[in-house]
Amino acid sequence: MDRDADALHRAAVVVDAHVDTVLALEAGRDFYRGGSGGHVDLPRLRAGGVDVQVFALYLEPAYKPERALARVLALRDRLLRTFAAGGGAVRLCRDGADLDAALAAGQLAAVLSVEGGEAVGTDLALLRALHDLDVRAMGLTWNQRNAIADGAGEDRAQGGLTAFGRRVVAEMDRLGMVVDVSHLCARSFWDVLECGGMPRFASHSNCRALCDHVRNLDDAQIRALAMTGGVMGMNFFADFLDQDPARADVGRVCDHIDHICGLVGPRHVGLGSDFDGIQRTPRGLEDVGRLPALTRELVRRGYRQADIEAILGGNVLRLLRAVWAGGAAG
Numbered sequence: 001m002d003r004d005a006d007a008l009h010r011a012a013v014v015v016d017a018h019v020d021t022v023l024a025l026e027a028g029r030d031f032y033r034g035g036s037g038g039h040v041d042l043p044r045l046r047a048g049g050v051d052v053q054v055f056a057l058y059l060e061p062a063y064k065p066e067r068a069l070a071r072v073l074a075l076r077d078r079l080l081r082t083f084a085a086g087g088g089a090v091r092l093c094r095d096g097a098d099l100d101a102a103l104a105a106g107q108l109a110a111v112l113s114v115e116g117g118e119a120v121g122t123d124l125a126l127l128r129a130l131h132d133l134d135v136r137a138m139g140l141t142w143n144q145r146n147a148i149a150d151g152a153g154e155d156r157a158q159g160g161l162t163a164f165g166r167r168v169v170a171e172m173d174r175l176g177m178v179v180d181v182s183h184l185c186a187r188s189f190w191d192v193l194e195c196g197g198m199p200r201f202a203s204h205s206n207c208r209a210l211c212d213h214v215r216n217l218d219d220a221q222i223r224a225l226a227m228t229g230g231v232m233g234m235n236f237f238a239d240f241l242d243q244d245p246a247r248a249d250v251g252r253v254c255d256h257i258d259h260i261c262g263l264v265g266p267r268h269v270g271l272g273s274d275f276d277g278i279q280r281t282p283r284g285l286e287d288v289g290r291l292p293a294l295t296r297e298l299v300r301r302g303y304r305q306a307d308i309e310a311i312l313g314g315n316v317l318r319l320l321r322a323v324w325a326g327g328a329a330g
């Protein structure tokens with residue numbers, strides 16, 4: 001059965017919607033050589049069968065707010081120079097045609113995402129500039145409050161999306177840029193969904209019903225996200241998987257997948273590992289090279305092949321393509 005599962009995994013288009021690997025690259029990791037510590041490099045992405053990788057440009061609090069855009073541009077530069085050094089192994093993707101070309105050529109399809117709306121300050125022109133610079137998704141907040149919305153760490157303040165934040169969401173929809181609602185506090189989440197528009201993406205968030213953490217979504221949020229055509233990516237941080245992180249393993253990730261499928265079916269869940277941004281990984285998923293273990297467990301639990309393919313990547317790909325194609329910028 002494991003051999004069938006591994007074949008299924010290799011044949012599937014696997015998408016990881018969130019890693020913080022750029023920070024490790026900055027610290028000196030060689031992306032093209034294995035065995036360099038942390039969770040992600042190209043040899044391990046290959047071993048894990050990953051075809052599409054969303055790279056977050058994560059804004060550390062020390063750069064907010066004044067130096068946020070400069071920091072994002074520096075991180076983008078780091079990634080682009082890394083990709084350029086790969087001799088064609090990686091293709092930066094801006095639209096569905098780029099994804100098709102990368103997948104057909106067996107290249108790693110790379111997508112740029114900003115994690116922290118401080119990068120656009122209070123100016124929609126900066127948002128448009130980031131889109132011009134190939135950023136195709138943005139988490140509106142990290143855990144703090146910014147000019148757009150309150151993040152998950154501000155939950156007690158009861159703040160939501162600001163007037164500027166509503167304009168950001170509308171402009172992202174117009175541009176065809178994915179609005180990432182992971183890290184929003186509950187009030188901000190609901191305010192974004194109330195805006196209507198494109199499918200919404202919780203790129204790296206789990207189920208609150210299984211692990212009561214402010215970074216996870218409750219059942220009402222999961223249902224509402226699915227109603228937009230949205231998808232949530234399973235985060236592998238042990239602390240978001242189980243109240244007792246020591247118990248987190250590959251089965252626990254599948255428990256969260258089971259829960260979402262039970263609520264809204266198999267078309268609204270994907271993977272958003274948060275690798276290289278998390279301190280504790282689940283047993284059996286110690287780095288991205290271990291990803292086939294997830295497929296083995298889904299097969300063991302009796303998931304149909306089509307549903308496994310949707311969970312491994314089809315759902316996130318559908319969302320990326322829909323939002324990117326729906327924007328005025330094509």
Ligand SMILES: [Zn+2]
Pocket residue numbers: 115183204277
């Ligand atoms: Zn994050």
